[in-house]
Amino acid sequence: MIANAPFLLVGLLFLGGMIAIFMEKNLVKIAIAISVIGSSVNLFLVALGYRNGGTVPIHYMAGENTVMVLPTPQAMTLTAIVIALATTALLLSLIMLVYRHYGTLDIDEIRRLRG
Amino acid sequence: MKKTVFIAAAILLGAFITGALDVVHPFGDPLEVPMDDYFIANALNDISAENIVTAIVFDYRGFDTIGEAAVLFTALTAVSVLLREGRKKP
């Protein structure tokens, strides 16, 4: 159980992000919470690829050591980070527009489309 | 009332995810990794790439990378669509 601490940390981060999304009223804080969730997913992918005693997956840096950490999750994380960056930029632009139109960031007051 | 339901749902989801992560495999000890071992063994010999991660990103899983470049391009396009200067109403 204690050896799985990285996975539990990922779960806690995710939980914190989810609660922040539901609790917070401010759109910028919600954007931050979504970033936290994205980071927790990236952390999860990297943690999946760790092998005890493994080295960096680059041949001339690893030297004679043949145990390397898994490279695929690192490649996946690279992709996921860029995607998270792109979505954060878009989300912030949308929030700028929302503030321009509604004059508020409170999610409860943005309600022209209810019903 | 609504808030309580949401928080309960969030906690449930978080607990689910924590539970799922706990049974993946013990941290630092993946059991069998045929795909990654293939990459580690063959990246240097096949395409003489020292950096295996780069070899995966641009060769073995290169199609993901063009998707990723497309995501960045999409985000740029969407941002410039949202914040464009429109024509004024006459």
Next chain:
Amino acid sequence: MNWNDHLPALLLAIPLFGAFVAPVASPFGRTTRNALLASFSFLTLLVSLFLLRHTLTNGIAVYVMGGESFDLTLPLGMKLPVRIIMEVDAFSAFMAVCGSIASFAGALFSMNYMEKFTGLGRFVSLYFLLTVGMLGMMITGDMFNFFVFLEISSIASIGLIAFWRDRPEAVEASIKYMLISQVSSMVFLIAAGALYGKYNVLNMAAMGALIKPGTLEKLALVFLVGTLAMKCGAFPLHMWLPDAYAEAPSGVSCLLVAVSQASLYGLMRVCFSLYGVNLGGAFIPWAMIVMGLSSMFFGVAMAVVQHDIKRLIGYHSVSQVGYMLLGLGVGMLVLTDARGMAEYGFTAIKGGIFHIFNYTMYKALLFLAAGAVYYTTGKRDLNELGGLARRMPFTTGMFVIAAAAISGLPPFNGFVSKLLIYESAFAVHPALTVVALVTSVLTLASFVKVFQTAFLGPERSAFATVREVPTAMLFGMGVLTLAVLVATLFPSWTLSYLVEPAARALVDQAGYVGAVMGGGL
């Protein structure tokens, strides 16, 4: 080299290239831009039709991205695939044809519809990227690649929904969709990562061969089903869907309908091909049936009271998605039971798949017709519309065809697929059919109301100068009308030559797995 073997890559490469060159080409003026939009989406449609023909004659097509040969799925000395593999069976090709027809029609429609607005080079680019995301989700065979295309399609649709950024409602709909889709795609990535961590493969077919029932698999299944059902607009989190469909420009709404079908495709792929016989009990099928029934009922109940014509059609989307979930859920329920499958399960799956085709066509047509009304009158509120039938005869005719098809009036294609779903759901429990029938009646009532208030009645003085929409828009609607009419006039041909191979491919997990893993498993 044989071009037929490279069709899966071309299907994605053509619209992707169109998206990349659109910003370069758009300064050359309106004609160049429109020619780009029309020609590239037509090429995509053509490639998808060839792909469908190829899969119907030659079976499942696999395409290894970057491999030494397009069909060398397993590298030398390996039992598992390492590269990204596109896997196109009859079901994927069928969905890709639906999607590219909607994309082509929306492109033709948008040429005139959007011409008064700014930022059109970017619009074309985003439109193609949305098409790429949709088609990529439909033909990929790799979990992580599916996630990448999911993100492309959701980011592109967010940009397009908020395209009229000077309307507060559009921005609000867009941000609502963005919050939901971001959380759901992160949960999808967690589930995909957990499955990768356990089995060390990312290919869906290989994962389907390796997967064993267990705790992790069950949790991952719940996550995958939940996120993908959310993205295709099923009941508990359907709130984004009518807003997004109503506020997007009409040509885009037409494509968004097909994009939500791509999420439904992912859901079916996960349930049938990835898990298949390992679904583990009746929980997921029943969850899907209940989700379908409640989407149906609440969607139509909300639709009846709407005044905004596009919002009304958007709420009907929720209820129509319910039919497909019901049909495919009933089929999933008897997946391991050969007798039940032969008696009613296969019929249900056929009904669900046929309904996907019908729904994409007539719903896209309805959105385009509503867009045509908005284009000529500038109004979307039903209380301000009236007497348009004489002014816009073609639009009215096509709207009537689509409305009859969606309400399931007997000669039309909507009736055929709904009948297949009714009779198979009746074998599970009569109450399912009752709910479906009530939904159908309410759908009819609501479309009679729309037709009566918007198109019939006395002519309003405000619309004295209204004229029929330009030819390109009529062509866009005509493509979809043609598709609806083909499915209406030749239902048995459609069922036996298009729908049945697709249903067979969907049920055949061993075939899907075997195409990648070889015959050994």
Next chain:
Amino acid sequence: MNPLSVVVRTVCDLFAWFMIVFGVNVLLHGYVTPGGGFQGGAIIATFTAFLLVAYGGKRVAARVNNKLFDLFEEIGLIVFFILAFLGFPITFFFNFMARPLAESASGILPGVGTVALMSAAVGLEVTGALSLIILTMHKGIRMFKVEPLEQETGHER
């Protein structure tokens, strides 16, 4: 954004250029050292952010040409696509220039073939795209000064 003090601007003048050199280094050696197209591109794009913070929006908007970044981004994307497309007689994305380790000891282009070229192309694309995103979002602040918000034509008939 207002320009910061002269200290910051001098430091920016001195050191921001090293950002570009370091980024290009990371970008070009992606296949041997940690790094690659995305990382290098992101480092180069930091340069734009530096300028924006140190010199303020007005001066940057006057001096920096968005067309340049547009060009970077388009060239990167299209080169990447064409490199992927050139593998077509075999498969899309086939690494047609790759040679095994034994044969690739000499020569200007290393045996990784398209990996290095694609990495450079992606680096160019990421540089352009990230810089443009920053500049566009910064330019978007003007929305808050215009009253009322510029309306689109075309909604009315």
